[in-house]
Amino acid sequence: MMEGLVKVSIDINGKKYTDDVEPRLLLVDFIRDIARLKGTHIGCDTTSCGACTILIDGMSVKSCTMFAVEADGRKIQTVESLATDDKLHPLQEAFWEHHALQCGYCTPGMLMSSTFLLSRNSDPTEEEIREGIAGNICRCTGYINIIKAVKDAAGKINAGKETE
Amino acid sequence: MPQKAELVVEKAPETTAAFKYMGTPVKVAEDLIPLQGKGQYLDDVEIPGTLYMAYTLSPYGHAKIKKIDTSKCLELPGVHYVLTGEELKANMDPYMQIAPPPSGNLKDYPLAVDKVRYYGEPVAAVVASNAYIAEDAAELVDVEYEPLPVVTDAEDALKEGSPVLHDSVGNNLVWRGVWDLGDAEKALKEADYVVEDTVKTHRYAAVPLETSGVLATYDQSVDTITVYSVNQMPMFSLPIICGALRMPPSKFRMILPPNVGGAFGGKIINFTHITVVAYLSKLLKAPVKYVENRSENIMSGTHNNERIFHVKLAVRKDGRVTGAYMKAVDNCGAYPRYEPAGAVIWAQVVPGIYDVQNVYVDFSQATTNKGPTGPVRGYSRIQHNFMWERMMNRVAQKLNMDPAEVRRLNLIKAEQMPYEGPSRTIYDGGDYHKAFDTLLDTIEYGKWREKQKEARKQGKLIGIGLSAVIDSGANNFAQVKIINPHFPASGSMEVGLVMIDQFGTLVARTGTTDQGQSHATTFGQIVSEVFNTGPENVVFQQGFDSISNVWAAFSGAYASRSAVMAGTALYYAAIRLKEKVLTIAAHALGELESDLEAKDAAVVSMKTDKKLPLGDIATLAWLDVNKLPEDMEPGLVSYAVYKPDFTYNMPDEKKRVNNTLTYSYAIHGTVVEVDPETYEMKILKHGVVSDPGFMINPLVVEGQEMGATLHGISAALMENLEYDEDGILLTSNFWDYLVAGAKHMPDIDMKTIVTRSTSSVLGVRGVGEGGGGPIGSIVNAVEDALQPLGIKLLSSNLSANELYSKANKK
Numbered sequence: 001m002m003e004g005l006v007k008v009s010i011d012i013n014g015k016k017y018t019d020d021v022e023p024r025l026l027l028v029d030f031i032r033d034i035a036r037l038k039g040t041h042i043g044c045d046t047t048s049c050g051a052c053t054i055l056i057d058g059m060s061v062k063s064c065t066m067f068a069v070e071a072d073g074r075k076i077q078t079v080e081s082l083a084t085d086d087k088l089h090p091l092q093e094a095f096w097e098h099h100a101l102q103c104g105y106c107t108p109g110m111l112m113s114s115t116f117l118l119s120r121n122s123d124p125t126e127e128e129i130r131e132g133i134a135g136n137i138c139r140c141t142g143y144i145n146i147i148k149a150v151k152d153a154a155g156k157i158n159a160g161k162e163t164e
Numbered sequence: 165m166p167q168k169a170e171l172v173v174e175k176a177p178e179t180t181a182a183f184k185y186m187g188t189p190v191k192v193a194e195d196l197i198p199l200q201g202k203g204q205y206l207d208d209v210e211i212p213g214t215l216y217m218a219y220t221l222s223p224y225g226h227a228k229i230k231k232i233d234t235s236k237c238l239e240l241p242g243v244h245y246v247l248t249g250e251e252l253k254a255n256m257d258p259y260m261q262i263a264p265p266p267s268g269n270l271k272d273y274p275l276a277v278d279k280v281r282y283y284g285e286p287v288a289a290v291v292a293s294n295a296y297i298a299e300d301a302a303e304l305v306d307v308e309y310e311p312l313p314v315v316t317d318a319e320d321a322l323k324e325g326s327p328v329l330h331d332s333v334g335n336n337l338v339w340r341g342v343w344d345l346g347d348a349e350k351a352l353k354e355a356d357y358v359v360e361d362t363v364k365t366h367r368y369a370a371v372p373l374e375t376s377g378v379l380a381t382y383d384q385s386v387d388t389i390t391v392y393s394v395n396q397m398p399m400f401s402l403p404i405i406c407g408a409l410r411m412p413p414s415k416f417r418m419i420l421p422p423n424v425g426g427a428f429g430g431k432i433i434n435f436t437h438i439t440v441v442a443y444l445s446k447l448l449k450a451p452v453k454y455v456e457n458r459s460e461n462i463m464s465g466t467h468n469n470e471r472i473f474h475v476k477l478a479v480r481k482d483g484r485v486t487g488a489y490m491k492a493v494d495n496c497g498a499y500p501r502y503e504p505a506g507a508v509i510w511a512q513v514v515p516g517i518y519d520v521q522n523v524y525v526d527f528s529q530a531t532t533n534k535g536p537t538g539p540v541r542g543y544s545r546i547q548h549n550f551m552w553e554r555m556m557n558r559v560a561q562k563l564n565m566d567p568a569e570v571r572r573l574n575l576i577k578a579e580q581m582p583y584e585g586p587s588r589t590i591y592d593g594g595d596y597h598k599a600f601d602t603l604l605d606t607i608e609y610g611k612w613r614e615k616q617k618e619a620r621k622q623g624k625l626i627g628i629g630l631s632a633v634i635d636s637g638a639n640n641f642a643q644v645k646i647i648n649p650h651f652p653a654s655g656s657m658e659v660g661l662v663m664i665d666q667f668g669t670l671v672a673r674t675g676t677t678d679q680g681q682s683h684a685t686t687f688g689q690i691v692s693e694v695f696n697t698g699p700e701n702v703v704f705q706q707g708f709d710s711i712s713n714v715w716a717a718f719s720g721a722y723a724s725r726s727a728v729m730a731g732t733a734l735y736y737a738a739i740r741l742k743e744k745v746l747t748i749a750a751h752a753l754g755e756l757e758s759d760l761e762a763k764d765a766a767v768v769s770m771k772t773d774k775k776l777p778l779g780d781i782a783t784l785a786w787l788d789v790n791k792l793p794e795d796m797e798p799g800l801v802s803y804a805v806y807k808p809d810f811t812y813n814m815p816d817e818k819k820r821v822n823n824t825l826t827y828s829y830a831i832h833g834t835v836v837e838v839d840p841e842t843y844e845m846k847i848l849k850h851g852v853v854s855d856p857g858f859m860i861n862p863l864v865v866e867g868q869e870m871g872a873t874l875h876g877i878s879a880a881l882m883e884n885l886e887y888d889e890d891g892i893l894l895t896s897n898f899w900d901y902l903v904a905g906a907k908h909m910p911d912i913d914m915k916t917i918v919t920r921s922t923s924s925v926l927g928v929r930g931v932g933e934g935g936g937g938p939i940g941s942i943v944n945a946v947e948d949a950l951q952p953l954g955i956k957l958l959s960s961n962l963s964a965n966e967l968y969s970k971a972n973k974k
Contacts, residue, residue, distance in 0.1 A: 024296065038208040039201020041425070043373045044458035048898030051373060079201035092199045096191055099863045102871065103680025104198025105205065105373040105425030130906040137898070139373045139426050140680050141867060142874035143906040 008072045012037065013081040021068050027061075028052045030068035031078060039079040039108045043137065050136030053109035054078050060116035062135070079108035082115070090160070091115060094153035095146070102140035110136050114150045122161075123154055185692035185699070186926075189863035193699065194684040194706065203423035206377040207455050209392050214379070215244055217441060217454040218298035220288040220305040221463070222280035225316070225533040225891015226327065227309040229279055229287065237290060237304035242297035245448055246305060247289040247440065249277035256408045256443070259435075263339045263504050264648045269332045270531075272499045274436035279312065281329050281498035282535050283893045284463030289440050291452060314533045314891040318495035319472060321530040329498060329531045338496050338529040339504040339647055343511065343819050345586035346522035348478070351487025355478035359562050363473045363554045365547040365939075366961040367495070368883040370466050370540045371903060372679070374425020376434040377455035380445035389442045390417040394424045394431050396677060397720030398708055401435040408439060413710075416442070420677045420708035427679040428875065429539030430466040432722060433501040459896045467885055468540040469506045469529075470495040471547040478522070479559050483570045487522035488515075490551070494529040495537070502538040504529045508646045509544035512636040512824045514587045516552035517596050517831075518574040521586045533891040539722060541875050545636060546936030550960055553631040553940030557947070566613075567630055567944065568604060575600060582922045588812040588820035591634070591827045592857075592923040599831050599853045599917055603630070606851035606913050607833040620952055625838040626848070627949025631940025632831045635854075635872075636824040637724030637930015640810045643823035653718075654814060656825070657807045658725065660733030661714040662691055662741045664800040666786050668765060668779030670695060670702045672738075674730035675719025677708045681726060681932070682864040687734050689860055690926075694738035694762075701765040701778070716805055724930030727860060728826055732925040733806035741802035748784055749776045751793040808923070826921050828929035830854035830869065832876075832937035834945040843967035845881060845946055847910040852937065854914075857921040857929035866914065868932035873912055876938030878904035884961045 005020040010030065017035045031040045031054065042064060043051035052063040055077040082089035088096070091114050101107045110133060117124060117132030124132060129150045130143075138146060197203050234246040258271040271277070276287045288305045292298035313327040320326055321336040329336055352358055379392040389411075395401045398418040406413045424431070437454055445452045456465060471494045478487035492510075496503045507529040514523050542549075556574070560567040575596040576583045583591040604610070612628050619626040642654035661673045672691050676683060684704035691702045708715075742762055749767035750757040759771040766777045782800060784791050789798040808825050815821035835849040852873055859865040882902040886894045895901040920927030939960050946967070947957045955970050 022296070032207075037201070038204070041205070041374070042207070042455075043375075043425075044898045046458065046897045046899055049373060049458075083200050088196075088199070095199055096195050099192055099195065099867050101195055101198060101680075102682070102867055103372070103374070103426040104195065104203050104423060105680075107198045108201050111199070133906045135905075137373060137903055137905060139371060139428070139875075139903070140871045142870035142912065143909045144870060144912060145867070147906065 006069050008068050010071050011075045013078060023067065023069050025068045026064055027066040027068045027071050028063040031063060037078050037080050041105055041108060043105065048137065050109040050113060051106050053112040053136060055112055055116060058119065060113050079111055082111060090156045091150065091153040094149040094156065098145045098149040098152065100141060100145040100149040106136060106138040110138065110146060118154055118157065122158055126151065183693055184696065185689045186860045187858065189861060190685060190689065192682045192685045192864065194682065198423060204421045205374055205423045205425050206379065206392060206394050206421055209379050209421055211379065211381055211451040214451040214453050215291050215293060215448065216295040216298045217289050217291050217444060217452050218302040219286040219460065220290065220302045220307065222276060222283060222285040222287050224280055224309055224311055225283050225314045226312040227280050228312060229276060229307060230310050231308040232288060233306040234288070236306060237301045240297065240301045240304060242293040243290060243301045244293065245291040245444065247275065247444060249273055249275035249287070252443065253277050257410060259404055259408050261500065262644060262647055262651055263500060264650070267333050267338045270330045270500065271332050272501065274439045282533050283891055284460065284535060284896065285498065289444065291444055291448060314889065316532050316534055316887050316891055318470065318493045318530040318532055321532045322493065322528060329533065336530045336532070338500050338531055339507050340528040341507065341646060341819065343523065343525040343587065345514065345524070345818065346487070348487040348489045348522040348524035351478035351522040352476060352489055355486060356481040357479040357562055359477045359479050359555065359558050361475055361555065361558050362958065363475060363551045364959045365471045365550055366959050367470045367534065367885040368468050368879045369462055369885060370428040370430025371461060372426030372428055372430055375456035375458060375461040376431055376437055376465055378437045378441040379451060379453045380441040381451035382446040382449055384449065388415050388417055389446055390419065391438055391442050392419045392421060393434070393438050394420060395434060395438065396427050396431045396679065396722045398677065398710065399675065399715045399717050399719045401438065402710065405435050405439050405442065409443065418710040422706040424677065424679040428541040429543055429722065433466055433536060433538040458898060462896050462901050463893055464535045466538040466540055467497055467535045469537045469544060469547060473551045475551060475555055477555055477559060479562070483559060483563050483565050483573045485518060485520055485559060485574050488520055489524045491526045494527070495534065496529050496531050497534045497536045498531060499536045500531070501536050504647055505644055506537065506544040508643050510548040511587050511643065512589055513545045513548055513634040514585050514589065516549055517576060517632045517634060517829055518552065519576045519580065523586050534887055541872060542933040542936045545634065546939065549633045549936045550940050553944060557944050568609060571630060572597065572600060588822055590811055590822050590923065592921040592929065593919045594829055594855050595917065595919055596829065599829065599855055602915060602917060603831040603833050603851055603853040606853060606915055607835060607849050609833065612835050623840060625840050625949040627836050627945040627947065629834045629941040629943065629945025629948055631937050631944060632829060633934045633937045635724065635828045635830060635931060635934035636826065637828065638728040638808070638825035639723040639725065640813065640821065640823045640825070641718065642814045643821055646815045646819045655807055656729060657716040657718055657805050658729035658733045659714045659716045659719065659803065659805045660730060660737040661801070661803050662734060662737040663802065664741065664778055664782050666782055668777060668782045670697065672702065672704045672734055673714055674734060675713060675715035676721045676726045676730040678706055679721055681721060681868065682861065683726060686727060686861050686864055687731065690731055690734050691738045694735065694742055696761070696763045697765045714803060724933050727928045728924045728930050729806060731860065731928060733804050735926060736804035736806060737802045740804060741800060744800065744802070745781055747793060748781050752776055752784060826857065826924050826929035828854065828856050828931050828934070830934040830937050832941040834938065834941040836942065836945040836949055838946060838949045838967065843964040843971065845962065845964065850910050850938065851913040853917060854934060855917050855919055856931040857924065858918065858927035860928060865931055866916065869914060869934065870912060872932055872935035873938055874904055874909055875935035877909065877942065879935070880939040880942040880960060881962060882908065
């Protein structure tokens with residue numbers, strides 16, 4: 001191991017990625033450059049925009065705010081984990097249905113924040129949705145369609161649970 | 165266009181009912197890509213062996229560069245090179261200037277030479293083996309500065325004795341021009357009232373969520389630099405860059421990745437980054453990448469023009485405005501990189517939405533020690549629209565009339581359409597009264613006026629504001645000849661290519677570059693319509709590549725032009741291709757062309773029901789070519805360049821020209837409540853009624869209108885690039901430069917009324933830049949709310965702090 005490097009092993013979307021990294025390597029760069037998962041984006045350097053939002057052990061985190069070494073041994077979910085076997089996640093379906101994206105740059109972060117929100121609150125009010133995505137900036141849509149999509153997805157997920 | 169295409173225009177159906185694929189809100193197929201994290205944005209493009217670049221930035225607003233010491237920087241392991249302005253100056257020419265001399269003598273390089281002129285200006289470019297080292301190393305470039313006096317205000321910059329930014333110019337004037345249209349002086353003389361005031365627009369930025377970036381690589385084998393960038397007008401930027409680097413455009417390949425993370429005008433003047441990275445990649449014979457960090461994007465990634473207006477309106481006692489006389493001064497920032505185009509682009513909307521034929525404008529633009537300006541959503545028109553909307557309220561106050569009544573009285577009438585404005589802009593249809601009245605109903609204007617009376621009795625501060633924008637689209641470059649008659653550009657053009665591949669799939673491309681406007685779906689609908697074939701048979705290829713794409717020199721997505729320009733080019737290209745397809749089918753089926761029609765990926769005979777799939781026609785055209793009609797050229801490729809007729813194509817001696825093709829419009833209404841203690845502002849209601857013309861995909865058009873509304877609300881209540889007296893930007897990251905989030909965006913009651921554009925082929929209007937609407941309606945509403953306190957507002961940006969101090973000064 002090169003001097004000063006730290007061995008890090010992170011489970012991302014069910015697959016283990018191990019590498020020797022500088023202690024200052026940001027988690028988002030580990031995800032993008034080492035795991036080569038490019039869906040997680042960088043939109044600012046100040047933890048403000050949320051384009052890099054992921055889930056760590058189920059908690060939403062802005063991955064530009066954490067060092068990769070801090071995520072050692074933990075489980076991460078990125079946007080790439082949402083669709084399974086080419087079947088869209090209900091949130092993705094709803095975002096598509098409501099045209100809740102334009103350039104798509106904020107979308108992965110929006111989806112992960114929304115996933116976290118719905119994991120804690122399966123039937124959020126409009127205000128709770130606004131609160132839930134307050135850390136994610138979208139410059140294109142004006143948010144209204146995103147809020148509708150999250151609401152709609154929550155309804156569909158709940159309806160699905162009832163029929164199960 | 166050739167005669168054949170002209171005939172098509174006449175055949176274009178008048179009603180949306182006649183369309184099968186256009187005019188419906190189909191879901192946006194390309195949304196599926198970023199939704200799954202599969203998009204490819206600039207920073208996702210990788211080339212092995214790439215080096216990374218970072219800038220050393222100026223900490224001063226204005227200073228002499230006395231010495232640059234790069235030794236410490238070069239000692240850092242991993243550092244490959246440090247580039248300074250001196251080296252660039254020796255190896256490139258300054259960028260061409262739009263303005264004629266003396267301001268055309270200005271020398272603009274992508275790195276500061278001899279002195280810095282704004283806070284955050286790149287001074288050196290450091291190349292290292294990774295981005296982390298590059299950023300560290302950029303901090304190690306030791307620059308010795310000698311601070312110079314700073315000027316940040318445009319009016320101050322034009323005063324005798326002001327610090328001068330560019331010695332080669334001699335003063336700070338970029339350009340001055342006078343529009344003397346109709347007879348404004350006479351109107352003022354004959355007016356019952358002269359309503360006079362000053363209106364100011366503030367500085368904000370485009371800030372797309374993806375910043376600008378460049379990846380350049382030099383290929384020795386063909387002596388070509390390949391550049392991946394996010395530039396909005398790649399083929400317009402190319403000669404600017406190649407002219408400066410003294411190389412032929414054919415040796416400079418411009419590529420845009422399939423996904424661009426928003427632009428809003430803010431990805432045009434990034435040609436400075438492209439120049440530096442391209443230069444370094446050739447010098448170092450290695451791929452070099454640079455991605456702006458957010459602070460760089462905010463400091464220098466395109467600011468909106470600040471403008472101050474001193475206005476006199478000629479008003480009759482019934483409230484009719486008969487003339488306008490104004491002096492306007494525009495703050496360009498340190499370098500005119502697309503400017504002074506903004507000094508004429510406002511003239512697309514000279515009278516706003518009002519019927520005023522006597523307008524005198526004395527317009528100046530000045531350089532100052534602030535970041536460079538350029539196109540930002542609603543470029544240059546937002547300021548002018550805002551001026552009208554503030555002044556209409558002043559007229560209402562003067563005459564003690566309802567601001568809605570004053571507006572209604574002055575609106576251009578539907579029967580005046582198409583309306584020729586005083587500068588010969590031709591407003592292409594619409595019903596402003598209908599839109600206006602629909603808006604009043606939408607926000608329940610009358611009811612809120614009643615509520616306001618009640619609220620005031622209880623000490624509550626509620627206000628109602630109205631505003632309108634002309635959201636002009638598809639610019640005529642000839643307007644730039646007003647600034648410089650020798651500027652070699654006029655008119656507009658865009659290109660469409662439609663082909664059918666060997667298996668019978670329709671493939672389409674244009675020179676426009678999508679930044680989130682859903683081009684693939686929208687343009688696919690046009691091709692579907694012509695071939696009467698579902699979207700599953702149409703592939704629109706996203707992205708741009710100057711060596712394999714079709715392009716025109718003005719290609720790109722800017723000035724709300726894509727649907728109007730590229731849409732029409734594709735429409736023509738598809739019709740031409742269909743003609744060839746029908747000819748081949750007629751030959752193969754032994755039928756008359758006139759008995760055939762394209763339908764569901766085939767050609768069918770209306771007479772005999774015989775059918776030939778596009779796949780079979782493709783086989784004939786591409787492979788089994790001896791079976792083609794005699795003398796027919798093989799292949800199924802069609803190409804059209806659309807060049808619209810603006811009627812008044814070139815400016816006359818009075819600067820009159822129809823400087824854009826379509827004029828969509830939107831009326832906004834806001835109800836606000838201001839907290840009487842904290843002066844926090846809350847939007848209680850916001851309505852928008854717009855007329856985008858025929859909507860190829862209403863889902864997409866409404867999405868654009870909503871996005872523009874967000875930008876306006878954010879600009880009015882949050883976004884502000886605030887400089888101190890030393891020219892230091894106080895708001896250079898997302899903690900200080902606040903943009904609206906989900907909690908700031910009120911519910912929007914949005915309606916569209918549709919009248920076809922009288923000037924565009926498909927009846928569409930360019931849309932998406934009408935973000936100025938909410939700025940006017942919010943400022944008018946807040947001032948209305950504060951009326952009991954007698955507070956008068958000046959600027960287009962409001963903060964609770966500012967209102968509090970105004971209220972407590974009294």
